[in-house]
Amino acid sequence: MARVLVAQRQRELGLLASFVLAWFAGCSPAAPHCEAGACPDGYTCEAGTGLCKPADAAVGQTPRFFGRFALVAPSVGHALAVGYWPERQSLAAFDGKATSFVAGPAAAAADPPMGRDVAAAVAGDGTVHLAWIRPGDESLQTARSSSIGWKVAAVDAKALGAVVAPVAIAVTEDRPIVAVRRASTGLPVVVERQPDGAWSVDAVPLPPGPRKGTAAPAQFGRSFSLVALSGGVALTLYDATYGDLVLSVRNGDAWGSQRIAGVDLSSGQDDGDAGDPNALALASDGALVAAWRDASRGEIRLARIAGAKVQAQTVVSNIAPGPAGTASPQWVGTALTMALRPDGRAAVAWFNGSSWRAGLLLQRQTGAFAPPSQKLALDAGSGLQLWPSLAIDPDGGVHIAWIEVGRSRALSSARLMTATVGPGLWP
Amino acid sequence: MIVAMRRLSPWAALAGACSCLATPFAACGSFSPLPEPVPEEAHQVNAVRVVVDHGDLPQLAETLRSLSGTSIELAAAPTPIAGGEFLLGAFSGTLPVAAITVAWAAPGELQVDATSGPFALALSVGRVGEPACALQSPVQSAVARVRVRVVRTSSGDTQALLAAVPELKVFPGKPPQPEPCLLPLPTGGAQQIEAAVHAAVQSAWLTRLSEAGLQILRAVAPAGLAVGGQWAPGVGPGIVQVQAIYPGPPGATPAVLGAKYATFSLSLATVAVRDPCAPDVAGPPLAVVETLAPAPAPSTKAVVRRALVVHQTALVRLAWSAARAGAFCRSGAVAPVTGLPLQWATAVAPALAGWVDDAPAQARLLPYATPVVELVDTPAGPAIAWQLADATLELVGRVGGVPAVVFSIRGRVHGVLRPQVTGSGQLALHLESGGMDSAVVSSPIAGGAVAAQANPLEALVRAALQGMFAPDPVLPLSLLLPAGSVATDVRRSGDALWVWLDGGVSKP
Numbered sequence: 040m041a042r043v044l045v046a047q048r049q050r051e052l053g054l055l056a057s058f059v060l061a062w063f064a065g066c067s068p069a070a071p072h073c074e075a076g077a078c079p080d081g082y083t084c085e086a087g088t089g090l091c092k093p094a095d096a097a098v099g100q101t102p103r104f105f106g107r108f109a110l111v112a113p114s115v116g117h118a119l120a121v122g123y124w125p126e127r128q129s130l131a132a133f134d135g136k137a138t139s140f141v142a143g144p145a146a147a148a149a150d151p152p153m154g155r156d157v158a159a160a161v162a163g164d165g166t167v168h169l170a171w172i173r174p175g176d177e178s179l180q181t182a183r184s185s186s187i188g189w190k191v192a193a194v195d196a197k198a199l200g201a202v203v204a205p206v207a208i209a210v211t212e213d214r215p216i217v218a219v220r221r222a223s224t225g226l227p228v229v230v231e232r233q234p235d236g237a238w239s240v241d242a243v244p245l246p247p248g249p250r251k252g253t254a255a256p257a258q259f260g261r262s263f264s265l266v267a268l269s270g271g272v273a274l275t276l277y278d279a280t281y282g283d284l285v286l287s288v289r290n291g292d293a294w295g296s297q298r299i300a301g302v303d304l305s306s307g308q309d310d311g312d313a314g315d316p317n318a319l320a321l322a323s324d325g326a327l328v329a330a331w332r333d334a335s336r337g338e339i340r341l342a343r344i345a346g347a348k349v350q351a352q353t354v355v356s357n358i359a360p361g362p363a364g365t366a367s368p369q370w371v372g373t374a375l376t377m378a379l380r381p382d383g384r385a386a387v388a389w390f391n392g393s394s395w396r397a398g399l400l401l402q403r404q405t406g407a408f409a410p411p412s413q414k415l416a417l418d419a420g421s422g423l424q425l426w427p428s429l430a431i432d433p434d435g436g437v438h439i440a441w442i443e444v445g446r447s448r449a450l451s452s453a454r455l456m457t458a459t460v461g462p463g464l465w466p
Numbered sequence: 467m468i469v470a471m472r473r474l475s476p477w478a479a480l481a482g483a484c485s486c487l488a489t490p491f492a493a494c495g496s497f498s499p500l501p502e503p504v505p506e507e508a509h510q511v512n513a514v515r516v517v518v519d520h521g522d523l524p525q526l527a528e529t530l531r532s533l534s535g536t537s538i539e540l541a542a543a544p545t546p547i548a549g550g551e552f553l554l555g556a557f558s559g560t561l562p563v564a565a566i567t568v569a570w571a572a573p574g575e576l577q578v579d580a581t582s583g584p585f586a587l588a589l590s591v592g593r594v595g596e597p598a599c600a601l602q603s604p605v606q607s608a609v610a611r612v613r614v615r616v617v618r619t620s621s622g623d624t625q626a627l628l629a630a631v632p633e634l635k636v637f638p639g640k641p642p643q644p645e646p647c648l649l650p651l652p653t654g655g656a657q658q659i660e661a662a663v664h665a666a667v668q669s670a671w672l673t674r675l676s677e678a679g680l681q682i683l684r685a686v687a688p689a690g691l692a693v694g695g696q697w698a699p700g701v702g703p704g705i706v707q708v709q710a711i712y713p714g715p716p717g718a719t720p721a722v723l724g725a726k727y728a729t730f731s732l733s734l735a736t737v738a739v740r741d742p743c744a745p746d747v748a749g750p751p752l753a754v755v756e757t758l759a760p761a762p763a764p765s766t767k768a769v770v771r772r773a774l775v776v777h778q779t780a781l782v783r784l785a786w787s788a789a790r791a792g793a794f795c796r797s798g799a800v801a802p803v804t805g806l807p808l809q810w811a812t813a814v815a816p817a818l819a820g821w822v823d824d825a826p827a828q829a830r831l832l833p834y835a836t837p838v839v840e841l842v843d844t845p846a847g848p849a850i851a852w853q854l855a856d857a858t859l860e861l862v863g864r865v866g867g868v869p870a871v872v873f874s875i876r877g878r879v880h881g882v883l884r885p886q887v888t889g890s891g892q893l894a895l896h897l898e899s900g901g902m903d904s905a906v907v908s909s910p911i912a913g914g915a916v917a918a919q920a921n922p923l924e925a926l927v928r929a930a931l932q933g934m935f936a937p938d939p940v941l942p943l944s945l946l947l948p949a950g951s952v953a954t955d956v957r958r959s960g961d962a963l964w965v966w967l968d969g970g971v972s973k974p
Contacts, residue, residue, distance in 0.1 A: 395911065
């Protein structure tokens with residue numbers, strides 16, 4: 040496996056920096072109301088009041104994500120990482136230079152902590168759209184970037200009600216479409232902002248059971264993937280009832296769905312547990328490309344889907360040498376992400392839950408799976424590489440980001456890493 | 467999902483690879499028919515036996531008496547006699563069964579001797595077209611002998627059939643005085659009436675005796691024990707093929723008569739296609755099990771008591787083949803671990819605080835050695851002790867919602883599985899105890915070995931092993947034995963496990 044990546048940048052905000060900030064802000068042991076270290080990381084103790092205040096100075100530093108985050112690439116060289124910053128208990132966006140807060144106490148003092156399970160998508164004009172769930176009323180929140188900051192809006196609770204993860208987002212005609220599950224039923228819906236600003240809610244029709252006489256699925260996994268089509272939308276979701284990956288497509292007002300993994304497409308017989316997690320992208324020729332983990336085989340599979348035709352192949356195996364001549368199955372693909380270039384080349388980044396390292400696969404995606412894919416390691420020494428995320432910029436540049444934890448394995452050493460894939464690496 | 471099959475291999479489940487037969491959706495593999503019979507050289511002779519204690523023969527006789535009826539209704543249609551000049555009218559009556567004994571006449575051949583008490587039939591006889599004359603036909607006794615036997619079929623299962631034409635002797639009673647109704651009959655007319663009575667007894671009684679005898683033989687030497695199938699524990703190449711047959715040429719009996727038992731022997735073949743995750747270790751030898759150490763029968767009453775005797779070497783062979791096929795190490799063997807605090811990772815290694823989500827763990831076993839299996843006695847009863855001299859137990863948690871290995875524990879893994887009878891008379895395997903010795907704990911988070919807290923680690927390992935065997939795998943006796951068969955007790959004698967069975971017969 041090649042061990043090459045280019046243009047690696049890193050930003051770090053360590054505990055030391057926050058203590059220094061607090062010390063400069065007057066939070067010494069002699070301060071009247073608060074002491075150094077008493078304020079959370081990212082807050083400073085205001086000398087006059089003795090209260091912990093968000094440290095404006097922290098904005099502009101690299102956020103310390105610890106958990107899955109989203110990556111979008113609205114323009115060349117400016118991939119935007121959006122995720123939950125635990126110390127600030129807020130949803131933060133980092134463009135490689137500065138951090139802005141979207142929601143949570145760091146953005147608005149009255150906000151509760153929020154920002155986990157965020158989804159992000161970018162519109163043609165470069166506007167970034169976000170969706171997440173606000174704890175408490177479990178309402179669906181959206182935000183869009185603008186020249187004056189983030190504009191946050193809640194989806195009409197009367198129309199939708201409380202929701203639960205997962206959340207996926209796509210953008211069509213500069214309007215966001217969000218896939219989420221209703222808390223009351225657990226079933227998936229697609230929420231779309233109409234041109235007049237109102238929100239419409241469309242229940243995703245459930246496919247029948249995989250075989251005659253089996254009931255429709257009732258449970259869904261942690262992974263939705265959504266892409267906007269011309270006049271429609273495509274959604275992959277994991278049917279946790281039968282362990283299958285389902286593709287639902289809406290053209291106009293008509294929905295159609297098919298099982299594309301976890302079941303033998305010709306015989307209808309069960310073929311194991313597949314589809315959680317999954318990723319979906321739209322190729323320039325109109326075909327859909329999906330990547331998913333096959334949990335039964337412990338592999339990552341990639342497929343090109345054109346109509347009812349599904350061409351799938353295993354692209355990442357789970358087998359590594361083990362002791363005593365055995366092969367030791369790895370936990371590959373327990374997290375994965377995919378991006379598709381306009382020229383049809385696909386990039387899949389995945390997390391190996393056995394080694395705690397991330398990998399990157401590059402594949403010319405024509406359905407023939409030729410030439411063979413190129414697999415790359417994110418070469419960062421002995422550190423841990425968590426929650427890889429991918430994005431494609433309008434010029435076809437592939438951006439990858441992950442959380443790196445250094446040799447010390449200290450949580451405080453977690454830092455956001457970003458890189459781009461060099462053009463010479465593609466097969 | 468599991469594809470249930472009529473002829474699946476129960477032995478795969480017995481090997482304890484996973485609770486496939488009870489888990490609704492755990493990727494526990496798939497069952498399919500054997501593509502072709504397993505070669506004869508792979509068979510272990512006498513690996514499994516069905517044993518009937520000679521001491522239970524009186525109870526078998528009583529069961530046979532109950533099945534065939536203690537009071538037999540006799541009936542006959544009008545019968546012309548004496549060349550059609552006379553007519554024996556329709557008659558009916560009741561034969562009281564006095565005694566039935568059964569004994570093994572030969573290996574696999576059960577002889578049933580039945581005797582009736584005295585009874586009388588009310589007959590009527592007369593010239594055709596004239597009023598009939600009523601008379602009593604006393605019977606001192608009827609004596610029947612039925613011989614049924616078990617033979618092997620060409621497909622290796624069994625068939626119960628009549629070993630000889632059933633015999634019946636009817637001893638007429640002596641009337642107190644010459645019967646006037648018989649006087650007009652020509653010579654031979656009285657014998658024709660006796661023949662009609664004989665035929666009525668034969669058709670009513672011998673048929674029932676024969677059917678009851680065959681039913682008992684089908685219960686003690688069931689054709690369903692001759693099973694064959696293959697089990698793929700995962701989606702990889704690993705496959706276990708299992709075949710049990712009654713050995714010998716077609717038409718011969720698979721039974722042997724001993725001083726204490728009648729035994730019906732089965733040979734068992736297991737062939738494994740290796741999964742790459744399993745160690746490439748040669749299988750245990752195919753020992754021929756010559757001796758059968760006696761086991762005391764349970765003191766409880768039974769209807770058709772017999773024992774299914776499985777030799778330890780067969781269990782060893784099954785465990786080896788299941789392990790070789792990857793039953794212990796495929797992703798499908800991942801099991802949820804319950805009964806632990808959500809902060810299980812921090813409890814074991816406080817240095818990992820903050821790393822792992824508060825969520826239940828999963829476990830996966832990776833064996834680097836073939837399992838060693840032996841029968842042991844525990845305070846609760848006989849059990850199957852197993853150990854893997856070298857294995858890794860992976861404990862998987864979630865970090866930021868993503869499943870990942872938190873602990874990798876390498877050492878000797880051991881467990882004790884105790885077969886126990888369920889409330890419905892099925893046989894379940896319960897993990898009595900389990901743990902690891904000489905364990906070295908490492909974590910990808912730490913980048914190597916971690917100092918683990920002894921007690922929380924022990925609890926974690928125990929819970930992980932329990933998760934792998936939960937819920938208790940159930941041996942589907944109902945698929946192997948005649949309907950209504952149940953397990954009543956489990957005992958160990960020498961190197962064999964005795965599963966005492968009952969039931970499996972019913973009144974027609």
